[in-house]
Amino acid sequence: MEIPACDLKRQHLELAPELERAVAGVMASGRFVLGENVCRLEEELASYVGTKYAVGVANGTEGLILALEACGVGPGDEVITTAFSFFATAGAITRLGAKPVFVDVDPLDFNLAPQEIQARITPASKAIVPVHLYGKAAPMERILPIARRYGLKVVEDAAQALGATAGGTRLGSLGDAGVVSFYPTKNLGACGDGGMVFTSDPEIAGKVRFLRAHGSLKPHRHQVVGYNSRLDEIQAALLRVKLPRLARWTTRRQDIARLYQGHLKRAGLGLPRVGDGDHVFNRYTVTSPDRDELKAFLECQGIATEIYYPLGLHQQEALAYLGYRRGDFPMTERATGEVLSLPMFPELTDHEVARVSEAVLTFTRRRLTSHGGPAGRSLV
Numbered sequence: 549m550e551i552p553a554c555d556l557k558r559q560h561l562e563l564a565p566e567l568e569r570a571v572a573g574v575m576a577s578g579r580f581v582l583g584e585n586v587c588r589l590e591e592e593l594a595s596y597v598g599t600k601y602a603v604g605v606a607n608g609t610e611g612l613i614l615a616l617e618a619c620g621v622g623p624g625d626e627v628i629t630t631a632f633s634f635f636a637t638a639g640a641i642t643r644l645g646a647k648p649v650f651v652d653v654d655p656l657d658f659n660l661a662p663q664e665i666q667a668r669i670t671p672a673s674k675a676i677v678p679v680h681l682y683g684k685a686a687p688m689e690r691i692l693p694i695a696r697r698y699g700l701k702v703v704e705d706a707a708q709a710l711g712a713t714a715g716g717t718r719l720g721s722l723g724d725a726g727v728v729s730f731y732p733t734k735n736l737g738a739c740g741d742g743g744m745v746f747t748s749d750p751e752i753a754g755k756v757r758f759l760r761a762h763g764s765l766k767p768h769r770h771q772v773v774g775y776n777s778r779l780d781e782i783q784a785a786l787l788r789v790k791l792p793r794l795a796r797w798t799t800r801r802q803d804i805a806r807l808y809q810g811h812l813k814r815a816g817l818g819l820p821r822v823g824d825g826d827h828v829f830n831r832y833t834v835t836s837p838d839r840d841e842l843k844a845f846l847e848c849q850g851i852a853t854e855i856y857y858p859l860g861l862h863q864q865e866a867l868a869y870l871g872y873r874r875g876d877f878p879m880t881e882r883a884t885g886e887v888l889s890l891p892m893f894p895e896l897t898d899h900e901v902a903r904v905s906e907a908v909l910t911f912t913r914r915r916l917t918s919h920g921g922p923a924g925r926s927l928v
């Protein structure tokens with residue numbers, strides 16, 4: 549593809565000498581697990597996100613598992629979450645023997661619709677997992693009061709949203725715990741897997757620390773069966789090189805979103821709102837009823853796009869036992885047929901954004917003439 553959906557090589561090229569020095573430093577230290585780099589990164593990120601504690605873990609999925617377990621979620625509990633997310637959100641809940649209870653999304657931003665939560669609360673409900681999808685804040689100002697009223701824990705899935713804010717406060721610090729992922733395509737990406745759990749609750753932080761190292765505080769003494777889920781020193785050292793650049797990368801993502809918005813505002817597509825800091829654009833996702841044709845057209849023009857996500861979580865084979873049916877979450881199902889994520893990464897040039905936009909406009913204009921109507925409409 550001439551224009552990839554996400555190109556990690558460009559960022560690496562820019563930082564290669566520094567990254568290589570960081571790796572060499574860890575190699576020379578002989579300390580590969582839970583050393584100084586993990587410890588420092590935890591401090592740096594806790595201060596960035598605005599929590600008292602941060603605990604490095606092996607990946608975002610296990611971060612969710614450990615955070616939920618530390619919040620007391622276990623077998624038989626119900627956890628309310630969105631039907632429209634990456635599989636890991638539901639997978640983590642299921643791994644604990646708990647039951648994911650899905651809620652439909654708001655068609656404006658594809659985040660969990662708060663007005664749908666109340667009807668799903670039962671005596672077995674234990675927690676809510678809002679997902680800040682594509683990097684856009686879920687409506688925490690409405691979710692948190694519901695959780696408080698019913699005594700539910702809130703674990704934010706902020707895997708795509710490190711750096712985004714809600715009401716001026718960083719995501720990941722609003723719930724009882726927040727989880728981010730350092731998967732390479734996330735806004736702060738490692739050169740492999742990694743994740744972090746954020747909390748200001750000393751008990752939750754302590755439990756996550758304990759669980760990530762086999763439920764052990766003293767060598768060879770295990771009070772509970774935990775996990776082996778640690779962030780490693782090499783990834784932490786690499787992330788510490790990248791962290792000071794995160795603010796600049798985030799601004800660039802938001803600038804690219806603004807450029808797309810300018811070019812595409814009359815394309816007849818559903819576009820994400822470019823607001824203040826509440827969206828950090830891990831993905832720039834548009835909607836079109838002709839999504840599959842648009843994707844194929846762009847591919848012919850050398851432009852790669854992605855579909856996040858082609859199925860609702862309730863439609864996943866692995867979760868069929870939950871008994872949901874097609875039609876249960878109409879907004880989610882509509883989104884799965886209409887969403888398309890255009891190329892988005894900080895190193896994408898203005899010229900490339902213009903080229904992608906021109907290709908999109910060529911497609912929508914052709915549709916306009918062949919259909920005699922608008923090529924697409926907003927999802928709302």
Ligand SMILES: *Cc1c(COP(=O)(O)O)cnc(C)c1O
Nearest residue numbers: 607608609634636637707729731
């Ligand atoms: C990436 C992602 C995760 C999982 O993170 P990993 O580090 O890949 O395990 C969880 N939830 C969402 C919404 C994600 O995008």
